[in-house]
Amino acid sequence: MAGQRRQNRILSPDFFKSDALELAPKLIGKYLVREYEGNIFRSIINEVEAYMGEEDLACHASKGRTPRTEVMYREGGHIYIYLIYGMYYMLNIVTGEKDHPQAILIRGTQEVSGPGRLTKFYHIDKSLNTKLLLPETGLWLEESNIELKYKTTPRIGVAYAKEWALKPWRYVAY
DNA sequence: ACAAAGATCCGT
């Protein structure tokens, strides 16, 4: 039909095989896309945080390989979701090579702020955990032409992580 | 088997 919307370029799982610190700023301005029960949700990511390996005390992989963290040891492009405070699902994208546990927490889009509110809004729950970021999964990212300015700050809610809590690994558009 | 803590959010 005339006037059909151009399909945005889908970011393949391979896109996420580099380091979280390199990828995190690149995710600012990308589309997060969710297909759920026939509805498409598409919004621009404007806040993320990087979690970097076993040394990073804020990273769940600092506990080593456990049933929960196993997915972080897979190659980039996998989805890591966990429940926090008994109520809120956190959406993470695994990054890097196999056996280099890292992830990027998606904290907000232009539609909805806050990682717990975000997953609720987009109907994202643990059923997506360990899946790949692909259209057939119902959750994926797309390229955009939007260039957002961003700043870095320390990560939120990780005061327990000693000196790692000070790393400026939160990226937020302004 | 049990206790403690947690990458949050909301209402007071």
Added chain:
DNA sequence: CGGATCTTTGTA
């Protein structure tokens, strides 16, 4: 600033 609410993990 405290409560909600439950999974994950460490310890015994």
